[in-house]
Amino acid sequence: MPTPPTAPPRTCVATVSLSGSLTERLTAAARAGFDGVEIFENDLLASPLDAAGIRARCADLGLTIDLYQPLRDIEAVPAGLLAANLRRARHKFALMNRLGADTVLVCSSVSPHAVDDDDLAAEQLARLADLAQDFGIRVAYEALAWGRHVSTWDHAWRVVEKAGHPALGTCLDSFHILSRGSDPRGIEDIPGEKIFFLQLADAPPLAMDVLQWSRHHRRFPGQGGFDLAGLLRHVLRAGYTGPLSLEVFNDVFRQTEAGPTAVDAHRSLLVLQEAVGLRELPPPVVPTGIAFAELVTADADPVTGVLAALGFTRAARHRGKPVDLWQQGEARILVNTAGAARRDGTALAAIGLESPDPAGATRRAEALLAPVLPRRRAPADAPLEAVAAPDGTELFFCATGHPGLPDWRADFEEGERAAEEPLLTHVDHLALVQPWYQVDEAALFHRGVLGLDARESVDVADPYGLVRSRAVTDPQGRVRIALSVGPAAGDDTAHAQHIAFATADVVAAARRFRSAGGRLLAVPANYYDDLAARYELPDAELETYRDLGILYDRDEHGAFRHCYTRTVGRVFFELTQRDPGYRGYGAPNAPIRLAAQHDDRTR
Amino acid sequence: MPTPPTAPPRTCVATVSLSGSLTERLTAAARAGFDGVEIFENDLLASPLDAAGIRARCADLGLTIDLYQPLRDIEAVPAGLLAANLRRARHKFALMNRLGADTVLVCSSVSPHAVDDDDLAAEQLARLADLAQDFGIRVAYEALAWGRHVSTWDHAWRVVEKAGHPALGTCLDSFHILSRGSDPRGIEDIPGEKIFFLQLADAPPLAMDVLQWSRHHRRFPGQGGFDLAGLLRHVLRAGYTGPLSLEVFNDVFRQTEAGPTAVDAHRSLLVLQEAVGLRELPPPVVPTGIAFAELVTADADPVTGVLAALGFTRAARHRGKPVDLWQQGEARILVNTAGAARRDGTALAAIGLESPDPAGATRRAEALLAPVLPRRRAPADAPLEAVAAPDGTELFFCATGHPGLPDWRADFEEGERAAEEPLLTHVDHLALVQPWYQVDEAALFHRGVLGLDARESVDVADPYGLVRSRAVTDPQGRVRIALSVGPAAGDDTAHAQHIAFATADVVAAARRFRSAGGRLLAVPANYYDDLAARYELPDAELETYRDLGILYDRDEHGAFRHCYTRTVGRVFFELTQRDPGYRGYGAPNAPIRLAAQHDDRTR
Incomplete structure (x- = not known):
C-alpha cells in the first residue's frame, strides 16, 4: 500500500533486532x-x-x-x-x-x-x-x-x-x-x-x-x-x-x-x-560551551575539599536547594547534596551546555525521542530546558549571560569572591563512561540530537580489560565529550567519570593544588624513564613532571601536558595544558593513568 | 643459554598475556x-x-x-x-x-x-x-x-x-x-x-x-x-x-x-x-562411560520428586553421609544434601566418569595442572580419585563393577528395588554451562586431560542473548558432554545445567512421567505447525509430540526426539531418543527450548 510521497515513509523494525519474548x-x-x-x-x-x-x-x-x-x-x-x-x-x-x-x-x-x-x-x-x-x-x-x-x-x-x-x-x-x-x-x-x-x-x-x-x-x-x-x-x-x-x-x-x-x-x-529530506525535524542547535558540570553527593566535604585545593571558590548558593556553585574562571561545578546518593557515591549527574537556542535544542531532542525532563527547579527558578542522555546524565541547555534569555544563575545568590587570578580557565573536556552496550547509541545521540561531531574510536588497554573511547566535539572544540566503555566485568576504576580543566600552566596549577594539601595521582618513575627515551625534554622539565606526576603527549600540532587528582567516589579531575592545535586527549597515557588508579585504590 | 636437548625446553609467558598489576x-x-x-x-x-x-x-x-x-x-x-x-x-x-x-x-x-x-x-x-x-x-x-x-x-x-x-x-x-x-x-x-x-x-x-x-x-x-x-x-x-x-x-x-x-x-x-615429543606425560585414559552425576541440594524433595516420576528408584544410601543413589537402568544420580547449597539451589556438583585406570587418569590430570581433590570420603569409603574441572565441577574417576578395582558403590547400602523395567537406560549426555570466558579453556581441559574429542562449536540464539556450545565426546559416544556459554549479562535460564537420559521410547517415557504427576516443559503450538511444514510426519505422530512437548530433529543419519522436565533450582532433565547414527544434540530446537524456559520462569 504505497504511502503518498508527501508523508514520510512508514517505519518498521524486525523482531530479530530486539531481545526478549515476542x-x-x-x-x-x-x-x-x-x-x-x-x-x-x-x-x-x-x-x-x-x-x-x-x-x-x-x-x-x-x-x-x-x-x-x-x-x-x-x-x-x-x-x-x-x-x-x-x-x-x-x-x-x-x-x-x-x-x-x-x-x-x-x-x-x-x-x-x-x-x-x-x-x-x-x-x-x-x-x-x-x-x-x-x-x-x-x-x-x-x-x-x-x-x-x-x-x-x-x-x-x-x-x-x-x-x-x-x-x-x-x-x-x-x-x-x-x-x-x-x-x-x-x-x-x-x-x-x-x-x-x-x-x-x-x-x-x-x-x-x-x-x-x-x-x-x-x-x-x-x-x-x-x-x-x-x-x-x-x-x-x-x-x-x-x-x-x-x-x-x-x-x-x-x-x-x-x-x-x-x-x-x-x-x-x-x-x-x-x-535524505524525507522528514523535517527541528534543526540541531550545536552547543557552544560547557556552562557547568553538576555533581551529586551525600557528603560534599571530600569533593569540595579537592575543588578548593584546585583554586575554586564557592561563588554562589542556590536560593532554594542545597546546591553550591564552585567557580574558577569559566569553569563551574555545581555540588548538589539534595539527591539521595549513596555515601561516597559522588557522581556526575548533569551537564549544562551553552546553547544559542535552548528551546530549539530541546525541541530537536524531543523529536529525536530523548526524554524531556520535568522541571526540577522550584517555580521561582529560571526555566531551564533539560533532557536525558542515554546513560541517564541530565543535559541542560543554558544561555549563561545571554540578554533576553533566562539565566540559570538567576536562582543563585552570590557567595565568595575569588581571591586570586584563576589558573584553571574553563572545562577542557568531560569524560563520560557509558554502559558497555551503549557507546554506539551514545555517539549517535550526541551527533544526531546535539549536532556534535563523532571522532573515530580508540582502544585503550586497562590492566583489567580494554577500554573503548570515542570523542564527540563541536567544530570549534569548545565542547568536548569523551565517551568510553570499560570492560563488561570490570571494576569501578575503569568506570569513574572525570572532568578535565584547562590551564595555560599545568605546572603552576599542579603546584598550587599540592601546596593547598591536594594529592595528585602518583605516576610510576618508569614512565619518566620512557619519556626521556622518547623525547628530548630538558632535564629540569622532566624532573618537574616526575615530581608532580604530569603526563606528556605530543602530536604533529603540539604537546599536551596533564595530571590527575585522586578519585572521589566515582569522579576525578584532570588538569590539562593543551598546545593550540593538539587534537587528542592524551590517550597513549591512559593505560598508565588507569594502572596508577588501580594501584591507588588497592593500597 | 641453550638447554640440553634431553630436558624439555623452558616455558615462558609474556606479561601481556595475563591481567592485573605487573x-x-x-x-x-x-x-x-x-x-x-x-x-x-x-x-x-x-x-x-x-x-x-x-x-x-x-x-x-x-x-x-x-x-x-x-x-x-x-x-x-x-x-x-x-x-x-x-x-x-x-x-x-x-x-x-x-x-x-x-x-x-x-x-x-x-x-x-x-x-x-x-x-x-x-x-x-x-x-x-x-x-x-x-x-x-x-x-x-x-x-x-x-x-x-x-x-x-x-x-x-x-x-x-x-x-x-x-x-x-x-x-x-x-x-x-x-x-x-x-x-x-x-x-x-x-x-x-x-x-x-x-x-x-x-x-x-x-x-x-x-x-x-x-x-x-x-x-x-x-x-x-x-x-x-x-x-x-x-x-x-x-x-x-x-x-x-x-x-x-x-x-x-x-x-x-x-x-x-x-x-x-x-x-x-x-x-x-x-x-611434539618434547615432554613425556602420563598417557590419557579415555573415559568409557558416565558412572553417575551428583546433585547437591539443601532440599532434596523437589528434585527427587522429579526423579521418582521419571521412574528412578532410591537404589542405595551412603553409609556415612546424607547421599542417596537414585537409579534407573545404568543411569545413576546421587542426591547429596550435605553441602551447604542455598535453598532451591539444586545444582550439578560432580560427575563420575567410568575409567579403565582411575589412578592413571588422575596422574595425567595432575601432570596437566588439574587440582587433585582431597578425598572427601570417610576412611571407610572406597578410595576414589577426583580432580576439579576448570568450572569447579568435581570429576571422579570410577571403575563401577570392575573386579580388582575399588567400587564407589561399596560405600552404599542397598535400598529399594526397581518395580518395573527401566524406560531410561543410561545418561545420553551432560550439558554443562561454563563461565562465559572459559569455554576454550574447558574444551582444552576435556581434550588434553581426559582425552575426549572436541567438536566444532555452534551458536544458538537465546531470546536474551547468544549461547555458544561445543561438545566433547569419546570416540564411541559413550561419554558426551556439551559445554556451553551463555550471554555475559544473561539471566539464570541460560545458565542451568542439564542431564539428558537415553530411552528407546521417548513417547512412553514422557507419558509415564506425566502420569506420575511430572510436568514437562510446554512447547509452543507454532513449533508443531512448522514441523508439519518441514517434515512429512504422520498426523498421529505429530499430535503425540504436540501433546507431550516432544521436539524433533533429523540429520542425514537419523532422527532425534527429545523433551524436557521443568527446571529445579539450576538443573533440569532431558529425555532423548536417538536413532543410531544421529550425531547431534537437537541444537536447532535449543532456541525453542530456551524461550519456553524463559516463559515458564516468568509465569
Missing part, C-alpha cells in the same frame, strides 16, 4: 513509535501466542505486520525438491493469512542442492508467486551476500525481472548490498513498484567473513560506516514508497533490554530520514 | 609453573616497581626474564631518524641491564618513515646490534604480519642474515607466520643459534583484518585452529633450544583473573610439548 519485542517497537514490524519466523515459533493471537496483539499496539521472514532455499532446485518446497511454502502462506501479513521474504538459496541456472530460479520463483497469489501474498526475493549462486542485488533483480510475475518483486537489504561493495546506483533503474521491501542495517568497517559480520556486527543506521543515506536516495529515486525497515542483529542488542534498543533504533531511522 | 601477573606465572617471562614494556611503565625491584621480585618467584619487548620502528629509516632511534634504544638497553634481561624484541617497522630497502634495514639493525653488544644484549628481529615492508618470517630472516651480526638473530612468532598462511618449512634451514626466541599463539579461524585478529582474538596453543605442533617441529629441527613462550592477548584474558589464565596457559604448553 510480546516484549512488539511492545517495545510500538512504544518507540514504529509503525510496523517484520516477524522473524523463529520468534513466532518460540512464542506461546498463536498467529491469530500475535495478529490481535499487534493490532492492539497499533502495529502492522509488514513482512514475514524468511523462506529459505526455495528456488533453483531439481524438480523433486520443488514439490517439497512448495508444500512448505503453502503451510507458511496459510500461517501468514492467519497472521495478517501480506509480504514474505525469500532469501536467495544457500543450499548445496541449488543449481546455477537463472531460468530455473525464475521459473520456480514464478511457481511460488502463483501459489502466493492464491493466498493474497507477495513474494520479495532478496540476494544474501553469501547466497550460493545469487549474491548481489542486481542478480536477484534480473531473476525477478525474468520471472515477470506480478506477485514477485525484490527486497533490498543495505547490508547485503554495501558489505559486498556493490555499486547501488543501478537500483534507480528498477521500477519502484517492483521493490517490495527495503531493509536497512549499518555495520562497522570490519574486514571479516561476511556471514559472521552480518550475524554479529550489524548496527543501526548512522552507527557504522555504510553510506545508508546514499543508498536510500537511490531506492527513493527508483520510486519506492514502502516502509523503511531495520533488520539489525548483533550480539549486543540480543542481550540488552528491548525498550531502549527500540528507541535507539527509531531515532536512527528519524535521523536517516532527515538526512 | 606483580599480580608475575605471581600468577610463577604459581602456574612457568620458568620465565617476557616483560612487555607498557606493563613495566605502569608498575610502581622500578627495574631493580622487578628483577628482585622475579628472582624471589624463581622466574627469569627471557625477553624485553618491544622496540618498534627502529630500522630502515633516513639517517637523521636513526640517531634518535639509537638514543631511545640506549635508554632501553640500560634499563634491561638493571632488569637483568639479555634479549630484546625488535618488531619490523610499521612507520610511514620506513624505507623499502633491505640493505639499509640490515645496516641499521647491525648498528643497533653493535650498541646492544656493548650492554651484553641480543637483538631478536621479528616480522609483524602487518609490517610496512617486512611482514614475513623469511623476509625478516633474510635481513638478519644480510646484517651478519653475532648479536642479531630472529624471533619467530607463530601468529605472524600462520595468520598469513606462510609456509613454515623453510624455517628448518635457519641455523638454530640464529633463532633467538620463539613466541607461540594460536587463533580461531577468522577471516578478518590481521591486526584486529592478532590484538583481540589470539588463543593459547590448542584453543584455535593453527597447526602449532607442525610449526614447532620445524623450529626444533632448525636446532632451536631456547624457551617456548606464549604471547597471547585477547579481550577475554584481559578481563579474567591472572591465576587461572596462567594455569590454562601452562597446560596448553605442556600438551603442545607432549604432542
